[in-house]
Amino acid sequence: MSTETPERWEFGMPPQIARVKYRRTPYLVVSREKSVRKDVYGSIDDNIVRQAQLLRGERPSDTVILAMHPIGSPSYLPLFPELARTGLHVIGSANRYAVGDAALQMENVLLDIGACVRDAKERLGYEKVVLAGWSGGGSPMMGYQAESEKPTIVRTAAGEPTLLADTELPVADGVMMLAAPRSRHRLLTEFLDASVTDEVDPDRGRDSEFNLYDPANSHKPPYSPDYLAAYRSRQRARSLRITRFAQEKLEAFRAEGRPDAEHSFVVHGTMADPRWLDPTIEPNGRRPGWSYLGDPEVANTSPGALMRFTTARSWLSQWSLDTAQVDAGDAATRVTKPVLVLANGCDDAVPTSHPRAVFDAIPHGDKELVELPGANHYFSGTDQRSHLADAADIVHDWLHRHGFAES
Incomplete structure (x- = not known):
């Protein structure tokens, strides 16, 4: 496992990974939580439903990447299908607020991530799970990892009880912050x-x-x-x-x-x-x-x-800048697993200070900050296809060097 900490990709781009065909398998991760108030239209009884998709090719793997975003499912965002094309196994899951983030509470999103990590290991049979937070998904992923390793949240930001206080979250094996801000509230x-x-x-x-x-x-x-x-x-x-x-x-x-x-x-x-x-x-x-x-x-x-x-x-x-509890910069201080921070060099959403703040807050040495020149936030535009491919190759190479992926 690599313990080097380059602040930039000093040895050049990794070799391009051959692309393969992959298939999508939709499934649900369901649990039950007793609640008087319904925050999501269409929720039935006390069921909490997360709509997930598994993207994978024919080659087996003992590691899966788990992606979740505050809005919708990330399985159709550009980067995650591209990662699947490199042969990686990827889960893209919506949280319980699948119809929109108007009522979203981050404490519940962390519970949703935990349910998906547990399902990936216990039902799907993966030995290792690497969290992937693209854009607004970055802070929940880093926040989750921190809470699974060293929990601090005992009540919601509104001062109400949260199941996080009584739930042992399964620890993931690595975290990737991909074109991600420090937090939604910042x-x-x-x-x-x-x-x-x-x-x-x-x-x-x-x-x-x-x-x-x-x-x-x-x-x-x-x-x-x-x-x-x-x-x-x-x-x-x-x-x-x-x-x-x-x-x-x-x-x-x-x-x-x-x-x-x-x-x-x-x-x-x-x-x-x-x-x-x-x-x-x-x-x-x-x-x-x-x-x-x-x-x-x-x-x-x-x-x-x-x-x-x-x-x-x-x-x-x-x-809220004053009450929100999930911030990747704050959470990073409690994370011991390897971390990759990927910053898009032409990002028109995430300020350059955000990934740097998260990277600097990680207390251990197994961390890398990689800047991808030329890439905008969504990899949108006719000139962005090569940058998208480069981003996937960087992620694949990092996973390979940490024993999470074959070459």
Whole structure:
């Protein structure tokens, strides 16, 4: 097993792995949890259902990669089928919130990961499971590994009981952070529109000085350090205001004798990171004036943008800078298994500081940080096919050097 810790891929790209055909096998991972409140439409009785797919070729393997993402199943995301084409066995599973992340609580997602790890080992017969967190799936995977090795979470972010406190999570054998931010709550805070002062009607009382998309705003890229500091401060303050609102709602429900009541709401303006307009901020090869969701000004009000619809409990667990408990940078300090951090060199979603912070937090020496030049976040575009193949080869090579995959 390799114990080297190169910060960049100094010896060049690994040899290209031959591609093979693979098949998809859909299946369910089902368990039962007693709950008064239903957070997912269509859930039946107390059944918790995770929709999974096993991607594998003809060659047997004692190791499987497990991928999960807060939204939907990752089995159709570009990287995981490509990994299957290299001969690896891959499980892509949705969590219990298969219809969307509006009510998602990260503590429950960790339980879902544990159910899939246990199923992979006990029912499917794999000896080793390597967790793969792409994009928003990175922090749950690192958070899970930390909780399985050295648990710290005893209640939800809303201060309510969680089964994590009484569940022994099966330990995985390695973790891969693939084009992944440190956490969803840190990423969102850096995306929040700092000009919004009215959460109900964002166009009323908007502060034009901090509206990045207002032509009348005298502050233009490249932004001054003072302006950027003020913008970031207002983003953090806005996150805290929403957090207090969510906490007050839940406290009011409890005071009324309705502890299981929930409040749903909209968060406006969640795609206004100055980095998209100013490429000098945490520079990489990303396209100026563009984001992973296209034009950031359009995405800022789009229903498909990051974190548009949520609930009080989900905000506190998934998005709040002050209360969310699952952060890859914090969790990494408790992880003893080998870790691969892959950063896309033209990532237009994940800031360069995020993978670096996670890498630096890992206390042991069996870690690697690899930057893939030219790759954007989704590997989208006619020029990205080769970068996708390179990413799969890097992952395969790392797994091979750690005894998780054949050459």
